[in-house]
Amino acid sequence: MSTLLPQADRADVPPAAHLLAVEDLTVEFRTRRGVVHAVNGVDFHLDERETLAILGESGSGKSVTAQAIMGILDTPPGFITRGAIRYRGTDVLTLREEDRRKVRGQKIAMIFQDALSALNPVFSVGWQLGEMARVHRGASRSEAKRAAIELMERVRIPNAAQRVGAYPHEFSGGMRQRIMIAMALALNPDILIADEPTTALDVTVQAQIMQLLAGLQDETGMGLILITHDLGVVADVADRIAVMYAGKIVENARVHDIYARPAHPYSEGLLASIPRVDQRGGKLEAIRGAPPSLIDLPPGCSFHPRCDYRRDNCTRDVPPLYEVSADRGSACHYWQEVLGAQ
Numbered sequence: 112m113s114t115l116l117p118q119a120d121r122a123d124v125p126p127a128a129h130l131l132a133v134e135d136l137t138v139e140f141r142t143r144r145g146v147v148h149a150v151n152g153v154d155f156h157l158d159e160r161e162t163l164a165i166l167g168e169s170g171s172g173k174s175v176t177a178q179a180i181m182g183i184l185d186t187p188p189g190f191i192t193r194g195a196i197r198y199r200g201t202d203v204l205t206l207r208e209e210d211r212r213k214v215r216g217q218k219i220a221m222i223f224q225d226a227l228s229a230l231n232p233v234f235s236v237g238w239q240l241g242e243m244a245r246v247h248r249g250a251s252r253s254e255a256k257r258a259a260i261e262l263m264e265r266v267r268i269p270n271a272a273q274r275v276g277a278y279p280h281e282f283s284g285g286m287r288q289r290i291m292i293a294m295a296l297a298l299n300p301d302i303l304i305a306d307e308p309t310t311a312l313d314v315t316v317q318a319q320i321m322q323l324l325a326g327l328q329d330e331t332g333m334g335l336i337l338i339t340h341d342l343g344v345v346a347d348v349a350d351r352i353a354v355m356y357a358g359k360i361v362e363n364a365r366v367h368d369i370y371a372r373p374a375h376p377y378s379e380g381l382l383a384s385i386p387r388v389d390q391r392g393g394k395l396e397a398i399r400g401a402p403p404s405l406i407d408l409p410p411g412c413s414f415h416p417r418c419d420y421r422r423d424n425c426t427r428d429v430p431p432l433y434e435v436s437a438d439r440g441s442a443c444h445y446w447q448e449v450l451g452a453q
């Protein structure tokens with residue numbers, strides 16, 4: 112008999128003990144075409160030195176979740192309508208704007224996919240990296256320049272002292288992403304959110320950036336949230352995965368558990384669609400159909416129009432997050448059958 116996990120990946124740990132605990136987060140966008148239900152009751156936690164991968168297709172709600180945590184949602188049209196975002200036990204949504212900004216600016220940092228558009232093309236990277244030291248610590252120009260060089264060295268940019276005056280377009284894509292990471296690290300955040308940090312890069316550079324992030328995490332003890340659509344990227348670096356679909360977490364598990372045997376048909380589909388070195392031959396399968404409209408979500412399980420395991424009740428009853436094991440949940444009425452099918 113299945114037990115319900117009252118909320119996603121909830122271990123028997125009080126929220127205050129986690130570095131970050133997101134509870135029942137619900138975000139909607141009020142548009143002319145209707146209300147877009149972008150994030151629908153998402154729960155997860157992150158601890159120090161831990162890497163949580165949030166995985167899903169475009170429009171699954173993963174980036175909106177990150178923006179809500181960072182406080183960079185465009186409001187309007189985006190609104191957080193329910194839930195809590197607890198940093199070391201304190202719900203930042205209940206803080207005064209000024210205190211909220213302090214937590215989000217200094218304790219939680221974020222890097223984005225497109226480093227070129229995130230950097231200002233008319234200022235040197237040294238100026239942009241030194242800005243944190245000037246604004247937050249009142250550093251002089253020469254102190255800020257020294258801080259910028261140190262940051263560039265931390266992210267292993269060669270000849271940092273010579274290149275500190277160069278402009279963003281003078282760096283390669285991989286080096287620009289390193290500069291973004293350096294900028295995010297300037298205030299020694301406890302949490303780094305990396306939103307598709309390697310998508311625009313080629314495979315070798317992707318691996319270097321992931322190694323760099325892992326090394327920095329070892330050095331600083333920060334928690335890392337890695338947002339990606341690519342299951343291949345997270346295999347070596349993440350501790351846990353939360354799989355999102357249509358604004359909900361449909362499966363959460365330790366990485367090796369999900370790779371060994373997914374417990375949700377959507378995770379199973381994602382795994383079947385990536386090449387694996389441990390399984391030679393065989394065909395890569397795409398998940399049929401397309402993600403649903405977030406304005407008009409299907410009744411019952413949102414995945415039912417694409418699901419091979421679907422039964423009659425799936426179109427009627429919304430699946431809660433069932434407890435598969437102590438640290439694993441699946442929002443599928445038939446998760447036992449999915450596990451048994453492998």
Ligand code: SF4
Pocket residue numbers: 375376377412413414415418419420421422425430442443444445446
């Ligand atoms: Fe498929 Fe039903 Fe499970 Fe949804 S609840 S994933 S439709 S079997």
